[in-house]
Amino acid sequence: MTQTVVKLIDTTLCIGCKACEVACQEWNDQEFTLGTFGGTYQTMPDLAPNFWNLIKFNERETDGGLSWLMSKYQCMHCGDPGCLRACPAPGAIVQAKNGIVDFVSDHCIGCGYCITGCPFDVPRLLPESKKVYKCTLCSDRVAVGLEPACIKSCPTNCLTFGERTEMLRVAETRAGVLKQDGHAQAGVYNPVGVGGTNVLYVLKDASDPAAYGLPADPTIPLSVRLWKGPVKWLGTMLFAGGVLGSFFHYLKFGPKEEEAPEE
């Protein structure tokens, strides 16, 4: 039986070393493109088609000081991926049995619907190639029994990798420890609106995911569900009804003949 794999991010252990960013670029053979300096410690302000993993230095003011709420911004490998729901090209986005959501460039038509379907705003379109890119959870490494590059490089065990139920247990245990340490709001980020995510976070303050740059209650956009649901049913009904209705209308009523010609 294939196990579902999970990347667990214990944000309380992140020291902002960015080794995972480097490992990601190295393993996926991405060139680094200079971005803009946003006045923070972040490498880049945002993800890019050739930059799939960003450590965010979320700043939060405390009494007389500043605290960093570290978070790792990448594909969440949702249980019910909005990108996959929105994608019109069969095979361009695949969800493997181990839970990894992967983009297959050969089948990608560059429409960008996945960008709109994603509640986490992760996929990025490269205009030159007209293809969309994002974190693969190192599906090529996982396939041969290796852990993803970011996890391999993490020096603090902030990032760990394993089977889903086991990682959920580890995450809950860690959140319990944090609670005992006085972080009453500590908890696990595993939003149910997208069928759970195979990237889990332990947050010191799970009551406010937005402070970490994470949506509080992500869901597959209503408009994508409307298109894939009611609009599709309506269309199927009208198209089939139109063709069949025309056919039987013709059988029943036939053409509108003119009166007998006068000339």
Place this chain on the structure above:
Amino acid sequence: MTTGLARYDFAERAIHWLSALSFLYAAFTGLAMWSHKLYWLAGVFGGGNATRFAHPWAGLIFALVLGFMFRRWAGQMRLDREDRVWLRKSHQYAMNQDEGMPEAGRFNAGQKMLFWLQSVAAVALLATGVVLWFPEWMPRFLRLVAISLHPLAAVLAIALIILHIYMGTAVIPGAFRAMIHGRVTSGWVKAHHPKWFRLTLR
């Protein structure tokens, strides 16, 4: 061949067929992307990338041509009081009980409704289509609106066109010829557009 009466001049026929071809191209490539079950259509049009590339251009050409059509016909498409009676009795028209129908002018009320509904659909398709064409430049809110409104408008437009093609080719003999050659017999005009015959052709 110059027998019969002139129904559509060259410009009208050219506009009609340019809009028809661009519509069909956009519709079939659009259907390919509308449902995975119809994605085989993308193969017919040169594959997924070609489909994604050509669909917006076909749509843009359709919108431009429809602009010309609008300028040409909008004035003749106004619905008057008799047209409203016609629409209320349209079920009789559908059952070929044409005796009680109000006399139609150059265009009957059904054709006028097609014109206006297609115009509305085309505006919606163009506006949402531009948003979907360049997702990287569009705010998320607009993309979300467009991703459901574009297929909805397309569904209505295609459903109307199925009806239009059926009526133009099967229900009204001579209508298809009129749109190709431009001419119809006087009997045809008296049968289908009697008011137009009385007011302008005699």
